[in-house]
Amino acid sequence: MNTATKAILLGVVIGILALFARGLGNNPRHIPSPLTGRPAMPFEAPSLKDPQKMVSLRAHEGRWVVLNFWGSWCASCVREHPYLITLSRIAQAKDFAMVGVDFRDTREGGRRFLQRHGDTGYAHAFDPDQRIAIDWGVYGAPETFVIDPKGIVRLKHAGPLYPGWFEQRMAPLMSVSQSQAAGVTQ
Amino acid sequence: MWIETGHFAAILALVLALTQTTAPLAGALLGKPAWIRVGRHAAIAAFLLLTLSTASLVISFMTHDFSVRYVAGHASLNLPVFYLATAMWGGHEGSLLLWTWLLSTFTAVSAWRHWKSHPISMPWILVILGAVLVGFLMLVLFLSSPFERLFPVPMDGRDLNPLLQDPGMVFHPPFLYLGYVGFAVPYAFSMAALITGKAGEEWILATRRWSLFAWGMLTTGIILGAYWAYYELGWGGYWAWDPVENASFMPWLTATAFLHSVMVQERLKMFKIWNLFLIVATFALSLLGTFLVRSGVLSSVHAFANDPGRGVYILGFMSVMLLFSFGLLAFRSEKLKGSISMKGMVNRESAFLFNNLFLVVGMITVLLGTLYPLAVETLSDAKVTVGAPYYNKVFIPIMLGLLLLMGIGPRLAWRRMSSDRLRRALVGPLVGGVVGLVAAFGLEVNHPYGVATLGLIAFALFSHISEIGMALKARRKRFDQESGPVSAWRLVTRNKRRYGGFLVHLGVVLMAAGFIGSGLFQEERNVVLKVGDRTSIGQWQLTFDSLGKVSRQNWVADQGTFIASRAGGAPVVLTPQKRIYERHAQPMTEAAIHAIWQEDLYIVLGDSVGEGWSVRIYRNPLVSWVWWGAAVMGFGVMVAMGQGRRLRRRKG
Numbered sequence: 001m002n003t004a005t006k007a008i009l010l011g012v013v014i015g016i017l018a019l020f021a022r023g024l025g026n027n028p029r030h031i032p033s034p035l036t037g038r039p040a041m042p043f044e045a046p047s048l049k050d051p052q053k054m055v056s057l058r059a060h061e062g063r064w065v066v067l068n069f070w071g072s073w074c075a076s077c078v079r080e081h082p083y084l085i086t087l088s089r090i091a092q093a094k095d096f097a098m099v100g101v102d103f104r105d106t107r108e109g110g111r112r113f114l115q116r117h118g119d120t121g122y123a124h125a126f127d128p129d130q131r132i133a134i135d136w137g138v139y140g141a142p143e144t145f146v147i148d149p150k151g152i153v154r155l156k157h158a159g160p161l162y163p164g165w166f167e168q169r170m171a172p173l174m175s176v177s178q179s180q181a182a183g184v185t186q
Numbered sequence: 187m188w189i190e191t192g193h194f195a196a197i198l199a200l201v202l203a204l205t206q207t208t209a210p211l212a213g214a215l216l217g218k219p220a221w222i223r224v225g226r227h228a229a230i231a232a233f234l235l236l237t238l239s240t241a242s243l244v245i246s247f248m249t250h251d252f253s254v255r256y257v258a259g260h261a262s263l264n265l266p267v268f269y270l271a272t273a274m275w276g277g278h279e280g281s282l283l284l285w286t287w288l289l290s291t292f293t294a295v296s297a298w299r300h301w302k303s304h305p306i307s308m309p310w311i312l313v314i315l316g317a318v319l320v321g322f323l324m325l326v327l328f329l330s331s332p333f334e335r336l337f338p339v340p341m342d343g344r345d346l347n348p349l350l351q352d353p354g355m356v357f358h359p360p361f362l363y364l365g366y367v368g369f370a371v372p373y374a375f376s377m378a379a380l381i382t383g384k385a386g387e388e389w390i391l392a393t394r395r396w397s398l399f400a401w402g403m404l405t406t407g408i409i410l411g412a413y414w415a416y417y418e419l420g421w422g423g424y425w426a427w428d429p430v431e432n433a434s435f436m437p438w439l440t441a442t443a444f445l446h447s448v449m450v451q452e453r454l455k456m457f458k459i460w461n462l463f464l465i466v467a468t469f470a471l472s473l474l475g476t477f478l479v480r481s482g483v484l485s486s487v488h489a490f491a492n493d494p495g496r497g498v499y500i501l502g503f504m505s506v507m508l509l510f511s512f513g514l515l516a517f518r519s520e521k522l523k524g525s526i527s528m529k530g531m532v533n534r535e536s537a538f539l540f541n542n543l544f545l546v547v548g549m550i551t552v553l554l555g556t557l558y559p560l561a562v563e564t565l566s567d568a569k570v571t572v573g574a575p576y577y578n579k580v581f582i583p584i585m586l587g588l589l590l591l592m593g594i595g596p597r598l599a600w601r602r603m604s605s606d607r608l609r610r611a612l613v614g615p616l617v618g619g620v621v622g623l624v625a626a627f628g629l630e631v632n633h634p635y636g637v638a639t640l641g642l643i644a645f646a647l648f649s650h651i652s653e654i655g656m657a658l659k660a661r662r663k664r665f666d667q668e669s670g671p672v673s674a675w676r677l678v679t680r681n682k683r684r685y686g687g688f689l690v691h692l693g694v695v696l697m698a699a700g701f702i703g704s705g706l707f708q709e710e711r712n713v714v715l716k717v718g719d720r721t722s723i724g725q726w727q728l729t730f731d732s733l734g735k736v737s738r739q740n741w742v743a744d745q746g747t748f749i750a751s752r753a754g755g756a757p758v759v760l761t762p763q764k765r766i767y768e769r770h771a772q773p774m775t776e777a778a779i780h781a782i783w784q785e786d787l788y789i790v791l792g793d794s795v796g797e798g799w800s801v802r803i804y805r806n807p808l809v810s811w812v813w814w815g816a817a818v819m820g821f822g823v824m825v826a827m828g829q830g831r832r833l834r835r836r837k838g
Binding site: 130 | 340344463470477501504505509512513515516517557560563564769770772
């Protein structure tokens, strides 16, 4: 094998590995969900903070909703938590709603998580037996869904949200005319 | 407490795998045979322990032990027993454990079988396979453990993804893994050859049989996946050039190239370095396939790992393996260089050379198509997908080239061939090709690719037939007291490798016909039908007869009954379903398929629209030829595999 062949062979191998390394680093991992383009699965469950109150998706009908699945047992949820707090501020400015679902968790654990990492300022449904999570086909945590004012799921994001997620992923959806709703994005 | 036993066994297996990596290394460097033997025993013990681990997970599934997180996530009380037993590889953690277990199985088998025959390479084979095993075991134990408990224990599990509740999906992953992992052994052999600087005769025998085995498994795995997609996903096709499909196709292409070019090495001692490259590339692409599926770096229907840590680990592991292997190849291969060079163009070795060229170019086009979206997304943040149009444009010509070579190659002699003999050898196939072209016009095939394929199929078919005919005639001349069938039987059994290969070629011909038929001549109809409505597609007259409900152990379904009739055939009943599985909100379509030899009638029940139902109907010509072609290929591989044993017995 002469020097040129050697250089090409190793160069190609290193190039591919470098590409993967970069792809792994900043890939937003939006995974197409079979739910996108379909009507959101309605739910109603007691609130995490106040078992007397109910949290439901229907309460936000007519607005964009960000639905975030999390649990106090999930390490990546800690990582995305600061951004959720930021996002709730963006939500007020841009007029969309946010709903959390704390699943496969204990009430004590979920409350302590919010105390330690900061309150998000929006309501969380408490889903210890994963009824909602199963309906929504949640594989792991965190997972986030975006639902449009007509109640159609428009986006599923698996894995932690990251700074800039709203501008990159959600804002474009909100600006697209709603008549083109179903099925064109993922 | 089965799962803890399994967990503990896996930890012990990691210790043994480390021993297997280090002891033979030290033994080989210091010249202590006893240490090499330690490595061998470690390999076999690790296999037994991992068998226990795997069994413990299967037992946890069978006993509905939902305190195991992985079981709770992939099974439920209502899951039928068959899927319960195989749900072990229904998710990320379990399938990695399966990968690891298969690797340890092959490691143990090669430590046991090749111990006497490959004394020089053995320590290095143990070291290399041990290192791969360590890599995968660490991934299983530290980053995706299937042995974790879940507390509080749920009453019922989250159930297996209904898409996976299908026989095709039960067998698709294990076969694919048998293929991927099977290439680890030839890979270890070639690494050993590079390290020791020796690649003798037995090297070819051993690697060739292992590669043949792995290739057969990979082929079966890919086809089972395609078959599953065709039956279960309900979009009328079977191959979508999805990144993960490509990931399994790329090692297949390089392995196919290797199986051909290794014959040149066996015969003429040429292409030695090239063969090492092909083997290393095949295993590297197998790892790449695993990486693509398991890291979530490409979004695809198959990828769903949510933890970036795993991706980083697999990438790190793969980088070490790739840089080490290709580095070794680049800097050590001089040692193995052969001294014979190519003479002339018209001989069998150059046919193999072109075959390799086409296959490797095919692999590169698939690799480019797979990596391009990733590159664009990484560098410019735009999202693109490379779809069927690109692959069809570049891949069909490559396939046609391969068909042409398949027709020419078997008729050429090694080394040198006179133009007179060449002419005689190619007359039969050329006549066949012309017959094929005429047939294409007779059948009113109006697509240039269709015409070309038909001509080349006939060309290749005639080439093989006249080759067999000539061999048979030669044998009958030598053994004139043999009867015809006895002669034919002996001809095949005396050279199973050659005729096994011919069978594989026949399978390829059938599949090529299937690809062209289903790819170019598919008809699709989207209609909204009420009960009692009629419609038609191709030669079929369809009546939407009735609509009902059916239910089984863990699903209920809307089922439409369609009656399809055609001239010259009895009417058939097709029942496409729309199933709702318990614990899953999303409905699953179950296509109804009626296959006759020339086409499939394929009906998918969609959503209800007003008073009617949307129904998609496909006429898929020649699809079943793809499946039959694959079956013939599998049979050919089995025939060819029979040979190595005979060679060895004759030697010993």
